[in-house]
Amino acid sequence: MNPEKYNKLLYKQIQKYFGNNSILSPELDGFLNIISETYDHFEKDRKMRERSIDVISNEMIDLNTQLKNEAEKLKIAYNQIKSLNTENEEKLRLINKNSPDIILTVKFDGSISYINKPIKDRHPFDLVGTDFGNILRQKLTNEFAFKFQEALNNKPQNFEIITDIFEDENNFYNVRINNFISEKEDLSNLIIFSNINASKQAEFIARENQNLINEIYNVLVDAILIIDENGFIKKWDQKCEKLFGWKESEVIDTLLNDAIIPHVYRQMHVKGMDKFLHIENEASYGNTMDLKAIHKNGKKFDISLSMAVSTISGQKHFIGFIRDVSERKRIEAELIDQKEFIDEILNNIPADIAVFDKNHNYLFINKTGIKDEALRKWMINKNDFDYCKRKKISEDSAIERRNLFTRALNQKNEVEWIDEYNAQSPAKKFVLRKFHPVIEKENIKFIVGYGVDITELKVKEEDLNKTLFILNNKLNDLMQFNYIVSHNLRAPIANILALCDLMTIEEVPQEEKIKAIELIKESTNKIDDLIFDLNSILENRLSLNVSKEKINIESLLNNTKSLLENPLVKSNSLITIKVGKDAKELNGIKTYFESIFYNIISNAIKYKSTFRNLELQIAVKKIDKNIVIMFMDNGRGIDLSTHKENIFGLYKRFHFDVEGKGLGLHMTKNQIEAMDGTIEIESEIEKGTTFILKFPI
Helix, strand or coil: CCHHHCCHHHHHHHHHHHCCCCCCCHHHHHHHHHHHHHHHHHHHHHHHHHHHHHHHHHHHHHHHHHHHHHHHHHHHHHHHHHHHHHHHHHHHHHHHHCCCCEEEEEECCCEEEEECHHHHHHCCCCCCCCEHHHHHHHHCCHHHHHHHHHHHCCCCEEEEEEECCCCCCCEEEEEEEEEEECCCCCEEEEEEEEECHHHHHHHHHHHHHHHHHHHHHHHCCCEEEEEECCCEEEEECHHHHHHHCCCHHHHCCCEHHHHHCCHHHHHHHHHHHHHHHCCCCHHHCCCEEEEEEECCCCCEEEEEEEEEEEEECCEEEEEEEEEECHHHHHHHHHHHHHHHHHHHHHHHCCCEEEEECCCCCEEEECCCCCCCHHHHHHHCCCCHHHHHHHHCCCCHHHHHHHHHHHHHHHHCCCEEEEEEECCCCCCCEEEEEEEEEEEECCEEEEEEEEEEECHHHHHHHHHHHHHHHHHHHHHHHHHHHHHHHHHHHHHHHHHHHHHHHHHCCCCCCHHHHHHHHHHHHHHHHHHHHHHHHHHHHHHHHCCCCCCCEEEEHHHHHHHHHHHCHHHHHHCCCEEEEEECHHHCEEEECHHHHHHHHHHHHHHHHHCCCCCCCCEEEEEEEEECCEEEEEEECCCCCCCHHHHHHHCCCCCCCCCCCCCCCCCHHHHHHHHHHHCCCEEEEEEECCCEEEEEEEEEC
């Protein structure tokens, strides 16, 4: 907005209502330009009129002075008029010749006896001697004729007319008619026409400008008043009358404070107004202040008042713009109450809530999102990158969030993700977050971000997934077990049935029947062994919710070593146990660990190499967030290239020269996984086998 485009007074009002850097619409800018030009024309015309009036006044003063001088001269020369007539007449002609006004004299009989140079310049023929009555009838009005007659009756006239008597178009003239006695003692009239077009035009423009100003007053929402530098009201428009109830005649020349300020605030306002009215720097004016006002009926209400300074007739005046803001104040109060209510809700919702502009800058953050009030206020109009810089942390999370925000912005759809905190810690936390665009008329107004702590749900979900995983594994194992058991039961049962059929045949010798009974007994024992194995495996499968306890790993390993002391001595085997200081204890199921340790150590003894004594090293250490237990032997080893997929299978055996059922490693793996652990194997033929067990802390 260019201040040089507008009148200074108007520009100050524009600054007040629209701000210094406002961009005005073309229509409003054009309208304001018209008003500015009107102000400028009014100012120019006012100055022109003042100059014209000054010139005319000076001319009139000069002329009156001249006329007085001439009258004095005529009085003095009256007795000498005959002898001095020629000389005095010449002097009069010289005076009238230099006058810018149109001057003529008319004898009592109506004939023109004298015209000055301006008339001669305007008329190609000489008017002297012509009948002035013809001019009256042709060019002048009845009013002029009446005035002319009055002048003949020794009543000087001074009036204004519009005529084209001396020009090709109508002009405004001020006419003065005075009678006098000519040198021949004839009664004559001196008529002077003074052109007042300039002053009339200035008056017209002034009236038009005033009408325009009045129209602006009527269009403006604000009530407008003017006070002088002492605070007395000098102008009180119709909107002031409607707003405060006082007629203009009731408040003119009264103090503004007495007219509109409630008594309880009056003393304070008097001091404020006194300070305001004596501000020396005009740039300080124009600020809007809200204050309490009072109606004529005594009702108090809220107004906004702004003042602009102007110099009128050489004196400083203040133009006040007043608006009733009671409704605005009521709405503001309601909005504050609503905001406090909404803030109270948002700040007590157990979820992170933030509002972003389209540039991903924070507009609002609730207390759950950032508990530190100072940091929360600092984050407004900033983004996640600013936060990372303040906290001196990596911008990876800010980059990730910016990408998600951009996706929500471009697609105009909700975007959802889960943030995981302290992933390697028991105090890990999961937060479900979303960016939700708020769309109005197909345009995004802002984006709401919120996050809900789902740690408890996530932990339960993980526990459920683990349980489902275990159940699924157990189901698969049981289905495999069912297949194997049914297959293994089928042969002995078939044998028993066949032998029973044999026992019913009378022709079969007694010796054969006795032998058949022994075979039936052998098949029955096999079925009994299978049922025992089935019971052991089922007990292991069904132990899903056995409570955990703190276990001393080193003590449990030594106990297992003691249980296997006899086979260790007989096989001349050596076991070494090393437990790290930070790996002595672990939460788990004691019976499971006893079974695991027993199976692995006993297998190492059973499957030791035939070429060397067994050396079994057991190492327990803490690695990252896990307790790692390693069993490293120098036994026969297993060909993993052939048997890796079946190592932990049910009834899987790899060395048939040693008694076994193929259940130990299968049960061991299930027990380890039931405690959230894992088991891995490394093995080479005749080099040895290593079992690596990992349990989360």
